[in-house]
Amino acid sequence: NQFCDAGVGYTESTCGFSSTSSSKLLIKGGTVVNAHNQEVADVYVEDGIIVAVRPNIKVDEDVTLLDATGKYVMPGGIDPHTHLAMEFMGTETIDDFFSGQAAALAGGTTMHIDFVIPVSGSLVAGFEAYKKKAKKSCMNYGFHMAITKWDESVSREMEIMVKEKGINSFKFFMAYKGSLMISDELLLQGLKRCKSLGALAMVHAENGDAVFEGQNRMIDLGITGPEGHALSRPPVLEGEATSRAIRLAKFVNTPLYVVHVMSIDAMEEISKARKSGQKVVGEAVVSGLVLNDSGLWNPDFITAAKYVMSPPIREAGHDKALQAALSTGVLQLVGTDHCTFNSTQKAFGIDDFRKIPNGVNGIEERMHLVWDTMVESGQISVTDFVRITSTECARIFNIYPRKGAILVGSDADIIIFNPNSSFEISARTHHSRTDTNVYDGRKGKGKVEVTIVGGRVAWQDNELKVAPGSGKYIELPPFSYLFDGIDKADAKYLSSLQAPVKRFSAS
Numbered sequence: 402n403q404f405c406d407a408g409v410g411y412t413e414s415t416c417g418f419s420s421t422s423s424s425k426l427l428i429k430g431g432t433v434v435n436a437h438n439q440e441v442a443d444v445y446v447e448d449g450i451i452v453a454v455r456p457n458i459k460v461d462e463d464v465t466l467l468d469a470t471g472k473y474v475m476p477g478g479i480d481p482h483t484h485l486a487m488e489f490m491g492t493e494t495i496d497d498f499f500s501g502q503a504a505a506l507a508g509g510t511t512m513h514i515d516f517v518i519p520v521s522g523s524l525v526a527g528f529e530a531y532k533k534k535a536k537k538s539c540m541n542y543g544f545h546m547a548i549t550k551w552d553e554s555v556s557r558e559m560e561i562m563v564k565e566k567g568i569n570s571f572k573f574f575m576a577y578k579g580s581l582m583i584s585d586e587l588l589l590q591g592l593k594r595c596k597s598l599g600a601l602a603m604v605h606a607e608n609g610d611a612v613f614e615g616q617n618r619m620i621d622l623g624i625t626g627p628e629g630h631a632l633s634r635p636p637v638l639e640g641e642a643t644s645r646a647i648r649l650a651k652f653v654n655t656p657l658y659v660v661h662v663m664s665i666d667a668m669e670e671i672s673k674a675r676k677s678g679q680k681v682v683g684e685a686v687v688s689g690l691v692l693n694d695s696g697l698w699n700p701d702f703i704t705a706a707k708y709v710m711s712p713p714i715r716e717a718g719h720d721k722a723l724q725a726a727l728s729t730g731v732l733q734l735v736g737t738d739h740c741t742f743n744s745t746q747k748a749f750g751i752d753d754f755r756k757i758p759n760g761v762n763g764i765e766e767r768m769h770l771v772w773d774t775m776v777e778s779g780q781i782s783v784t785d786f787v788r789i790t791s792t793e794c795a796r797i798f799n800i801y802p803r804k805g806a807i808l809v810g811s812d813a814d815i816i817i818f819n820p821n822s823s824f825e826i827s828a829r830t831h832h833s834r835t836d837t838n839v840y841d842g843r844k845g846k847g848k849v850e851v852t853i854v855g856g857r858v859a860w861q862d863n864e865l866k867v868a869p870g871s872g873k874y875i876e877l878p879p880f881s882y883l884f885d886g887i888d889k890a891d892a893k894y895l896s897s898l899q900a901p902v903k904r905f906s907a908s
């Protein structure tokens with residue numbers, strides 16, 4: 402870990418943070434990239450807000466200048482899927498809201514959306530617990546909320562989350578039998594409630610009952626190592642659950658967001674639904690795009706166990722198909738599912754893959770790996786890069802154009818990216834607290850040189866410049882663009898029922 406251990410005995414002097422105090426910033430001469438266009442322009446920022454984007458802006462001497470000549474000036478990355486300080490599988494992720502965010506800033510991500518896990522089923526208690534965890538934040542963050550049980554109180558608390566706490570999305574786990582997994586009955590209730598609140602339903606799509614069966618099958622065969630994890634939950638189980646969730650969302654007529662799409666099977670279900678006109682969002686994660694399952698077969702347990710996540714990293718072929726789906730719009734955005742456990746924690750499953758805490762790193766690596774894999778290979782344009790790493794996430798979670806854009810009036814969350822530099826990933830130099838890295842040794846083109854959050858330089862010259870506690874909670878309002886037209890479709894459906902209703906009342 403390159404930063405001092407945050408939160409414990411922290412002082413600015415001992416940690417060597419230096420904050421850039423000027424509230425005025427001019428980024429000169431770069432190519433400003435938005436999802437819709439790119440142009441050479443200066444970007445002028447005052448008090449955290451972009452106030453001008455045009456060539457040759459003249460400013461007074463009290464303004465901090467950043468030269469971006471020959472570089473891209475892009476919206477900071479927004480990671481839609483992280484787990485910081487999450488209690489899971491009998492332990493807690495090693496990255497908290499400071500170490501995880503410090504890593505994010507080093508990699509050009511300025512906002513992430515983390516998943517609140519209810520406490521004993523209570524959403525309010527879960528929200529309070531995460532508010533406390535997030536006190537050490539040093540960048541923008543928002544929350545999704547998991548729904549793990551169903552009763553009147555959960556339904557009421559969902560309304561409180563949406564109307565009072567700034568949460569506009571709820572995740573339903575169709576896997577993790579015995580802990581987070583929910584039934585179809587609960588999923589249906591949850592989808593209906595999400596719809597009425599204008600909140601986006603998200604699913605972890607794997608058939609948890611069949612996964613349980615698959616795990617028993619592996620143990621009966623004496624397969625106890627990390628490879629058993631992938632073998633026990635094949636793509637067909639991800640495809641089945643994805644298809645089931647899509648059909649239930651269609652039945653309820655509410656938008657659906659499928660998190661961490663890892664297989665061709667799931668991706669094809671999303672593709673089919675989208676072609677039919679259904680509002681389904683598919684989230685790729687960087688591990689699914691750039692890794693294959695070969696690591697899981699490494700004879701060294703710790704090396705193999707670091708790749709254990711759910712749904713599993715698939716065999717070669719799924720990665721390329723997911724890249725193609727992302728480049729053609731079948732999948733819309735890229736997250737990380739950053740959920741880190743160190744070697745000691747992974748070793749809980751040394752004799753039984755079912756006990757290996759599930760999760761991989763990625764919050765620091767996402768922007769670099771997506772650039773190298775997708776832009777450098779010619780699969781997507783620079784504007785597409787901005788769309789899938791930032792803008793689309795802001796649109797889906799209803800904070801665009803405040804976030805996800807370099808426009809007058811937008812928040813000044815900005816990166817300066819040098820396409821002629823290069824990056825190299827190593828567990829020895831990364832900024833996460835974990836001692837392994839699933840991308841260890843990867844090199845590529847392009848480098849985030851400066852990360853700006855709310856108009857302040859947060860990362861520059863390989864140095865973190867912000868302190869724990871300087872982060873900001875971003876409330877996410879309900880009824881994003883995905884809800885446009887839902888009422889019209891409902892009205893059409895109801896009018897289609899008039900004929901049977903009349904027939905029934907006539908007899």
Ligand SMILES: NC(=O)NCCC(=O)O
Binds near residue numbers: 484709738740760
């Ligand atoms: N994905 C994973 O393995 N861990 C995090 C929890 C989840 O997103 O399912």
Ligand SMILES: [Zn+2]
Binds near residue numbers: 711712
């Ligand atoms: Zn999940």
Ligand SMILES: [Zn+2]
Binds near residue numbers: 484740
């Ligand atoms: Zn996750």
